[in-house]
Amino acid sequence: MSDRFSTVPLPLSSPGTERTLAVRRYGRPGARPKAYIQAGLHANEIPGMLVAHALAQLLEQVSVLGEVVVVPVANPIGLDQRLHGVALGRYTFDRGVNFNRGFADLDDVIAAQVAGHLGTDAADNVALIREAQAAALAERSPQDALDGWRQTLLSLALDADIVLDLHCDQESVLHLYTGESLWPAAADLAAWLGCRLVLLADDSGGHSFDEACSALWWRLAARFGAAFPIPPACLAATIELRGRSDVDLDLAAADARSLLRFLQGRRVVDGAPGALPVTSCQVSPLTGVDRVTAPMAGVICHLARLGEVVTPGQVVAEIINPTAADLATARVPLVSRVKGLVWARAAARFAQTGDVVVSIAGSEPILERTGTLLGD
Ligand SMILES: [Zn+2]
Known part of the structure; x- marks a missing residue:
């Protein structure tokens, strides 16, 4: 077994059971930049697991300048939740909690720790906040197995410069979610991956994993003001690797090569990534x-x-x-309210009343949409 491979136990498991996270580490612990990459947070979203596997194979063959941590199967709890042979994923069985919600909000604890110690040097402030992050997380006591799992993932990721959370949608084009504060700085990630769509929000609601790692930085910056510069020091993104059925060796190998080039471009990994591809990626709020x-x-009936661009009033499904x-x-037609890109469709072919059937990304905010922006 490679010394790059380890397992991390998950706390507060049910008596008589033990769950662990498989972790692969490359480069020197503590070296910068640090990238953290995980797959399968929602348990039954498999494309990212194959990409993480392919990426690990590539990382074995290159020189890592910083540090890379890969968790190829991030949710062993959810993966084990099968009903009649099907891993349902997304929500916990016992309380119906979305696995990608409720990650710790450490703002107040960290702000209290760093207040009075921040200065005018951004790099010093980043180092100070990272220390406070680690201390705040270590002091926090998880309340149950789900929270313990969340805390274990955060303890691996929270200090990273780059956090990539690999998901997939039901049927979908390749797209990603990231913070408005991280755009266009993260445009290289979208370009390497060939994203068709980037969805931006600084606060999607619900404390998702990527925002638990990234949003803290701009919230602290707003709290302390311009006198104490705090950059968005963690580029975190939720990457949706197409649809659930898009599990394919060739696709995964290509996605892994794209991620490796991104990491080379960011100097996490040594090597020349080549020219950044020119893509026709739509960026939407x-x-x-x-x-x-x-x-x-x-x-x-879709x-x-x-990937089709539709216009207001166009029938997108029946x-x-x-x-x-x-x-x-x-027979009832479903029409688009916006001009935009059809980026996701329901995989099921029977809807109950109220089910989301088609998701379309317009370029302008739809005014009535406020509060929690992510579908649950
Ligand atoms: Zn997901």
């Missing part, structure tokens, strides 16, 4: 997403293709209720 829902239960007494009312 998360507030500009139109989630088209089913007004009644029925069979989903009409818009993934819901057909085969049990309607009057056949004239059995």
Whole structure:
């Protein structure tokens, strides 16, 4: 077994059980820049696991200048939650909590620790805050197994310069979510991956994993003001590696090569990445997403293709209720409210009333969308 491989136990497991995270580490511990990459946070999102595996194979063959930590299967709890042979993922079985919500908000504890010690040098402030982060996390007592799992992941990732959380959607083009404060600084990541869409928000709501690592920086910057410069020192992104069924050796190998080039460009890994690809990536505010829902239960018939640009009023899907007494009312068209990119579609082909059927990214905020921006 490589000394790069280790397992980290998850705390507060049920009696008689033990769960661990498999962790691969490259480079020297503490070296900068540090990149943290994980896959499968929602448990049944498999494409990222294969990409993490392919990336690990590449990392074995290169010189790592900083540090890279790879957690290829981030959620052993969720992966084990099977019902009738199917890993349902996304939510805990016992309380229905989304696995990508509720990561620790350490703002107040860290702010209290660094207040009075921040100065005018941004790099010094970053170092001070990273120390306070580690101390705040170490002092925190997880309340249950789920929280212990969250804390273990954060303890591996929180001090990283780069955090890449590999997910997938139901049916989807390759896209990513990141902070508005990290754009356009993160444009190289989107370009290397060939993202079709970048969705930006500084606060999506719900304390997702990527924002637990990144948003702290701009919230502290706002709290302490310009006299004490605090840069967005963690580039964190949730990368949606297409749809659930897009698990393919060639795709994964290509995605892993893209991530390696990104890491080379950031000098985490030695080597020349080559010229940054020119891509036609749309950048949208998360507030500009139109989630088209089913007004009644029925069979989903998608009409818009993934990656298609649609216009307001365009029919993107139909819901057909085969049990309607009057056949004239059995068919309901679903229309887009915005001009934008069809980036995700429901994988199921039967909708209950209110289910999201198509997601479309417009370039302007849709005014009534406020509060929590992520679908749960
Ligand atoms: Zn996910």
